[in-house]
Amino acid sequence: MRKDSNKSGLGLIRSLALAPYSVWALLFIVVPLIFVAYYAFTDNNYQFTTENLTRFFTATSQVSSGEATREVRTYLLIFVRSLKLAVISTAICLLMGYPFALMISRASAKTQGVLITLIMIPMWMNFLIRTYAWMTILQDTGILNGLLGALHLGKIHIIGTESAVVIGMVYDYFPYMILPIYSVMAKMDVKLIEAARDLGCSGAGVLRRVIWPLSLPGVISGVEMVLIPSISTFYISQKLGNGKFYLIGDAIESQYVANNLHFAAAIAFILMLVLLVGMALLQRMANKRAMA
Amino acid sequence: MKKIVELKNVSKSFDGELVLDHINLDIYDNEFLTLLGPSGCGKTTTLRIIGGFESADEGDVIFMGERINDVPPHKRNVNTVFQRYALFPHLNVYENVAFSLREKKVPKDEIHRRVTEMINLVALSGFEKRSVTSLSGGQQQRVAIARALVNRPKVLLLDEPLAALDLKLRKDMQQELKNIQKATGITFIFVTHDQEEALSMSDTVVVMSNGRIQQIGTPIDIYNEPVNAFVADFIGESNIVDGVMLRDRKVSFSGHVFDCVDSGFGPKEPVDVVVRPEDVDIVPEEKGMLKGVVTSVTFLGVHYEIIVDINGFKWMIQTTDFVDVDEHIGLYIEPEAIHIMKKSEYSGMFGDYSSFSMELDEIGELEQIEELAEEAAAESENET
Numbered sequence: 001m002r003k004d005s006n007k008s009g010l011g012l013i014r015s016l017a018l019a020p021y022s023v024w025a026l027l028f029i030v031v032p033l034i035f036v037a038y039y040a041f042t043d044n045n046y047q048f049t050t051e052n053l054t055r056f057f058t059a060t061s062q063v064s065s066g067e068a069t070r071e072v073r074t075y076l077l078i079f080v081r082s083l084k085l086a087v088i089s090t091a092i093c094l095l096m097g098y099p100f101a102l103m104i105s106r107a108s109a110k111t112q113g114v115l116i117t118l119i120m121i122p123m124w125m126n127f128l129i130r131t132y133a134w135m136t137i138l139q140d141t142g143i144l145n146g147l148l149g150a151l152h153l154g155k156i157h158i159i160g161t162e163s164a165v166v167i168g169m170v171y172d173y174f175p176y177m178i179l180p181i182y183s184v185m186a187k188m189d190v191k192l193i194e195a196a197r198d199l200g201c202s203g204a205g206v207l208r209r210v211i212w213p214l215s216l217p218g219v220i221s222g223v224e225m226v227l228i229p230s231i232s233t234f235y236i237s238q239k240l241g242n243g244k245f246y247l248i249g250d251a252i253e254s255q256y257v258a259n260n261l262h263f264a265a266a267i268a269f270i271l272m273l274v275l276l277v278g279m280a281l282l283q284r285m286a287n288k289r290a291m292a
Numbered sequence: 293m294k295k296i297v298e299l300k301n302v303s304k305s306f307d308g309e310l311v312l313d314h315i316n317l318d319i320y321d322n323e324f325l326t327l328l329g330p331s332g333c334g335k336t337t338t339l340r341i342i343g344g345f346e347s348a349d350e351g352d353v354i355f356m357g358e359r360i361n362d363v364p365p366h367k368r369n370v371n372t373v374f375q376r377y378a379l380f381p382h383l384n385v386y387e388n389v390a391f392s393l394r395e396k397k398v399p400k401d402e403i404h405r406r407v408t409e410m411i412n413l414v415a416l417s418g419f420e421k422r423s424v425t426s427l428s429g430g431q432q433q434r435v436a437i438a439r440a441l442v443n444r445p446k447v448l449l450l451d452e453p454l455a456a457l458d459l460k461l462r463k464d465m466q467q468e469l470k471n472i473q474k475a476t477g478i479t480f481i482f483v484t485h486d487q488e489e490a491l492s493m494s495d496t497v498v499v500m501s502n503g504r505i506q507q508i509g510t511p512i513d514i515y516n517e518p519v520n521a522f523v524a525d526f527i528g529e530s531n532i533v534d535g536v537m538l539r540d541r542k543v544s545f546s547g548h549v550f551d552c553v554d555s556g557f558g559p560k561e562p563v564d565v566v567v568r569p570e571d572v573d574i575v576p577e578e579k580g581m582l583k584g585v586v587t588s589v590t591f592l593g594v595h596y597e598i599i600v601d602i603n604g605f606k607w608m609i610q611t612t613d614f615v616d617v618d619e620h621i622g623l624y625i626e627p628e629a630i631h632i633m634k635k636s637e638y639s640g641m642f643g644d645y646s647s648f649s650m651e652l653d654e655i656g657e658l659e660q661i662e663e664l665a666e667e668a669a670a671e672s673e674n675e676t
Contacts, residue, residue: 021452038438076661086301135564165668189376189378191374191375191376191378192378192380193379194345194365194378195373195374195379195380196374196380196391197344197345197365197366198343198345198366198371198440199365199366199369199371199391199439199440199443200366200371200392200395200396201366201395202364205366205395209391209395210380213382214300214381
């Protein structure tokens, strides 16, 4: 009797506690998503159309490189460029972040706290300000070139290149790669590593056969948390790429600013679908590996 | 017999605290050896030094005649069954067992043969494809044993492997471990704080306390001939009283002179006298060598455990005869039941039952029962 009433009491408390979030999620996640889909599939008179979606795949423009001029699919080109830069940034974040996360998770509790705080400190500063800081560093007359000049190493031109955009993305999103990987690794039982050593694994063997497969959930959320914002960023490419590398985020922004809400929604909708499918595939691959 | 592991003057400190204090230990081939002691006595550290997970600050670790202080764990022909098993959660039962063979690049058909053989040995056939996280504690324990044995180590280290199992399962596993050890002929080094477990399974028991080995011997030696008050108290129940050796085979304690079987002590040498509770006979008061008053009686099924006050010192006696609290009784002790030990740093610390804890336990339980009863009453009130 008492147990049952307790249970339903708890249930009530739980639904009450969840209510604010449920309302929030409905108003600011579900409803906006419905609006995005609604705008993507309607024209300026709110009549159903698939034109916005087809425009994404068919719109063309002229690209001239030197003498030759060729016709390209505008938005597909932009999309592929965004994807390329995002994948490169994510890969760099993973390659740098994974060993770093592993190192932190094996340090003493005190050192772990200090290192994690150091990683988080840049996140306390505004994202725009951080990007501006990189502009002053990377400019042709900026801090980096000043330093190189002082060391008589010549100058490099980096602002306005894809490298500058990638540097900006890596810097801004690096913590999002480290934190999920670190949190999975920190929870990993040290005895598992000892067991692997005991069963004949060298350091590399332990990493490959125990630590890596067990840290995959962290790697996947890290990849998601870096890939998604970097594929849709527009600010970094505008500031560090001197506006030369028009990315999918820039496309959405400029269509929006030009009041082409329906086409902007269509691009956002397609981007979302592609990301959803991509993440589902990634998750599935990881699950398969975990089962094997 | 061939020595397989030797520890020579091994010391180890953590944060300036000495955990192992110049340990010397020889472990022989085919032996079931148990490191026994309370928590913090250094038994697990000893095991980890043999396994290679800790390095000795001082002294040598010898494995089959070779010094292995600097050999990493994966290059030692030793495997470990960890306390909480440490099974790989991302691998199924078969792959957990096959782990070390895959690392050694053993051919597939041989892996299959050896893994199947091990899974049969620990009675888990049919569970090969199961996820280890879905297994019960006992089954996980078996996987851990199979995983450690498949590699055919010379020595198997077991770190309190049965601590997480319930009593019935623990008894079964004790027997099974013993059988596996006999069948495989592998040297087992077993760590436990459970003296009963140590006595029932081992060929050799090593009793440890404060980072030092107190006694090494067969279970019977350790029980019957404890070297000091610590061992006497830790292994089973003991009454330990101060005595004086009058001459060979004559000892005086509790105001009476007893015949005993021990000799080789100096004249008038102060000693610790051990009498096991089951070795004391209750006789009518006038026939007793010692006389006392019963202060508590506890029924334990097989026997009663009674506490007797003899001149202010509380003795524990196990008897099948019923006596009542406040009864005056006499005690009779045979010469063979008296064991004499030299005085040690542990003298006077153990073996007096005046603060016997079972009484306190019972009071605690009684309070719990009362609370439960009150709760039940309150509940039935709510319902009506």
